[in-house]
Amino acid sequence: MDRVALQKCSYGMYVICSIRDGKMNGQIANTVFQVTSDPPRVSVTLNKGNLTHDFVVASKVFTVSILSEETPMPFIGTFGFKSGREVDKFVGVNYRIGVTGAPVVLDHAVSVLECKVTGSMDVGTHTVFIAEMVEAEVIAAGNAMTYDYYHKMKGGKSPKAAPTFVAAEIPAPEAKPTKENATMAKYQCSVCGYVYDPEQGDPDNGIKAGTAFEDLPDSWVCPVCGAPKDSFEKMG
Numbered sequence: 001m002d003r004v005a006l007q008k009c010s011y012g013m014y015v016i017c018s019i020r021d022g023k024m025n026g027q028i029a030n031t032v033f034q035v036t037s038d039p040p041r042v043s044v045t046l047n048k049g050n051l052t053h054d055f056v057v058a059s060k061v062f063t064v065s066i067l068s069e070e071t072p073m074p075f076i077g078t079f080g081f082k083s084g085r086e087v088d089k090f091v092g093v094n095y096r097i098g099v100t101g102a103p104v105v106l107d108h109a110v111s112v113l114e115c116k117v118t119g120s121m122d123v124g125t126h127t128v129f130i131a132e133m134v135e136a137e138v139i140a141a142g143n144a145m146t147y148d149y150y151h152k153m154k155g156g157k158s159p160k161a162a163p164t165f166v167a168a169e170i171p172a173p174e175a176k177p178t179k180e181n182a183t184m185a186k187y188q189c190s191v192c193g194y195v196y197d198p199e200q201g202d203p204d205n206g207i208k209a210g211t212a213f214e215d216l217p218d219s220w221v222c223p224v225c226g227a228p229k230d231s232f233e234k235m236g
């Protein structure tokens with residue numbers, strides 16, 4: 001059995017949000033599907049270890065923000081590689097409280113759905129939730145990010161909690177070295193797959209373009225998942 005065959009399935013990139021006792025949380029999921037048209041129902045598969053999963057079980061509501069191709073990796077990192085048990089994922093994020101009472105993330109969304117759970121199925125590590133869509137809105141023009149685009153164009157990885165996780169992923173094709181970056185190696189985060197490119201630096205965190213990985217301060221951490229510098233491996 002060749003499990004790589006499964007990687008030919010197409011998926012999207014979504015922020016799933018829910019609420020419990022007034023506390024909000026959200027996470028990235030790739031498995032949202034419309035399952036019926038009349039009434040409009042969708043399904044989402046969430047890992048039982050995720051806080052958002054417990055919130056959906058408790059409140060029976062969730063929202064879906066369908067992310068655009070332009071969504072920056074640090075945004076995906078916050079919702080996909082950090083836990084709401086440790087950080088407040090909504091700091092600096094543009095959202096509104098929807099009709100179900102759950103937050104609806106608006107940043108980087110091309111459209112949003114609000115859903116009430118009508119059924120669920122225990123599938124071992126995950127729960128599949130079926131829900132009726134009670135509100136929906138197109139937020140912005142642009143292409144929705146597919147899971148394939150996330151992997152190939154953004155260099156993204158799947159966390160262990162993803163239903164589609166595979167231990168050894170096919171590496172993204174490496175960029176051809178140019179004159180400018182030939183002397184400075186790229187480094188990849190072993191936790192989330194973020195690539196530090198010295199040609200770009202990390203301007204959001206005060207690292208100027210042209211800064212070699214070796215010259216980053218020891219306090220620098222992965223801008224996507226927060227892993228320390230020694231979690232990075234030299235590429236190529």
Ligand code: FE
Binds near residue numbers: 189190193222225227
């Ligand atoms: Fe990382």
